[in-house]
Amino acid sequence: MSSVVDSRTTPTKEAATLTPPMTPPLQSKALKSDVVPSDIDIPDNYVSWTLKHQKERPPIGWHNWWQELEWISCLVLTVTPAIAIWGAFNVQLKWQTAVFSVLYYFFTGLGITAGYHRLWAHRAYNASKPLEYFLAFAGAGAVEGSIKWWCRGHRAHHRYTDTALDPYNANEGFFWSHIGWMLVKPRRKLGVADVSDLSKNEIVRWQHRWYRSLILLVGFVLPTLICYFGWNDAMGGYVFAGAARLCFVHHSTFCVNSLAHWLGDTPFDDKHTPRDHMVTALVTIGEGYHNFHHQFPMDYRNAIKWYQYDPTKWFIWVAAKLGLASHLKTFPDNEVAKGQLTMQLKRLREKQEGLAWAPDSNDLPVVSWETFQQQAMKRPLVIIAGFIHDVSSFMDEHPGGRHLIAKMIGKDGTTAFFGGVYDHSNAAHNLLSMMRVGVLHGGMQHGLDDKRVPPAQRLRVARYTELASPYASSTACSDSEGMLG
Incomplete structure (x- = not known):
């Protein structure tokens, strides 16, 4: 998915910093505007040009490791679990707090899966203003960056999957794609990805402006106050519904970058690393059918069969029935079936080539x-x-x-x-x-x-x-x- 903390609050420079130099006639001052697509003037050979001309950061060694760390992300990803571990040994867990922590986990997790991911990053459906505010508020509690910053990285991931321009390139290893890429500064600038549509969204702009305040409020203050006023357990709310819940949300969504590119099958395409697996779906609130998702990213579903675990899909479907969501996008069944048949035939071909056949006439x-x-x-x-x-x-x-x-x-x-x-x-x-x-x-x-x-x-x-x-x-x-x- 994306990094835990949005340390950049002025993404308007994105187009100027991420687009390679153009010839003077092609350069456009409009690229510096948030409302003009940042990839409008990129060359046809953008990827190869970027990999050839963009200089990577120096290798990390004992002499410079402290300069290469993303300190804010490192603190969030180490201090939060430390608080949770300390609390597990020193704070009594009340059953009310345990139940609330699970519910709050799904609340903030859906802010990422149904909001950041399927609504804003992929525009898989339309949401009403109340639902957008709900998801923006919930997503802030997951402490993974603002909507705009998160979606910019995720769109780059889809456009440049498994390449050096992919922010969480699975080919760099499981640890890197899961958490390593957030602990150090990016080794090169991410490939350009347009988020001009999000710049026009007032709710996205609102969340981006107040993001730092929202992560404190939704991430820690709100769960602590609910547990305090609900059943007099402020410390339990802070430790379990706040810190421990945040650890689970983090690593749940991080698994979409790592586990979903490592465990499972490729029933729709094996060109890239994304895979489908029920276990990944269970730990990612339904985002585990990742091979399908990378093939059909605009589809509001990850799981297409009724029995497959995808609570995010169910949430969006219910929201549509309540009139809070509309225009749920699904890829044509005929085209989905073609993808499945292609892979089935490919596997049959591989099995076929292992058999002896009659000599060619x-x-x-x-x-x-x-x-x-x-x-x-x-x-x-x-x-x-x-x-x-x-x-x-x-x-x-x-x-x-x-x-x-x-x-x-x-x-x-x-x-x-x-x-x-x-x-x-x-x-x-x-x-x-x-x-x-x-x-x-x-x-x-x-x-x-x-x-x-x-x-x-x-x-x-x-x-x-x-x-x-x-x-x-x-x-x-x-x-x-x-x-x-």
Whole structure:
């Protein structure tokens, strides 16, 4: 997701600092305005240009580590859990406080998942003013930066996933993507990402202006006062509903950057690291179906099946039923199914490539009937559907008896094989195809086009460059090789 503390309260310089130098005719003073897209004039080769020309910060070592730390984030991410650990040993946990802490965890967590993430970062639905204020207020209690700052980083994550311009690049390792990227200064400036739409939102501007006051109020003061006036447990409210709850919210949302890029499957696309897993969904308030999300980021859902855990989706759906949300975006089911089918076919292709298949007809010698008969006197060769088969390894294993094969040596056994004597199973067709050693010139009988391809290969997964069937090729007679492989 994004960093814990928004230490930058004037993001209006974003476009000027993050956009690479342009030629004078392309430069626009309007880029310095919050309401003009910051990526309006970036070059087509922006990513490669940036990686080539942007200088990274120096490596962190013993001589400079203290200069490279993000001190505010470090303090929040260390002092808060320290308070929670101290409180666990020194403050009695009342059941009322325990229940309230869980509820407050979901309250502030939904501010991130339903608010920061799906509403503002991805514009997956529209929210009424009351709901926007509710989510902005709740999100401040998660202490992960203002809406505008958080969304700017998250949009960069989606645009530059798994690259050096991704603020929490999963390829840098689990620890880095989970928390490491927040402990030190960014090693390079983030890739440009537009947030001009958020600059026009009065609620986003309000939260950004009062962010520091809001994190203290919602993060610690409010839960402490509720527990104090509710059941006289101010210290419990501060420790458990404040500090401990904040630790859980932090690492819950951080798991979307780390665990969701490490654990699970890729049912929609495996080009990048995001994955789907129920465990990740359980610890991230429904954000665990991350492979789906990266494929269809504008969809208000993370989980598309009714039984998959996604309380954020349920919250948005209920809000819509109450008239507090509208225009819930969903990606067309047909296109979602295409993504799933693509990956299913890819996995079938991988399994298919691990199997042995009948030899390509283009690789088999084409011989005349006379040559076939001559060689059949030396070894057991049988013609079926225009292919010459060496059945020496199977004669004694034939379920119908050796004699049925023996009487077909040197002959065309097509009629007998295709139901004249026995209508053989798919398994028999597949096994027979592995015994092919040649092609009889002019030997394909009319009406047997569908019999040339073994059943196992009739639905074989092929790349677009392989769509021409090897069995449909025409090969001129070449009796010169004289021998069947």
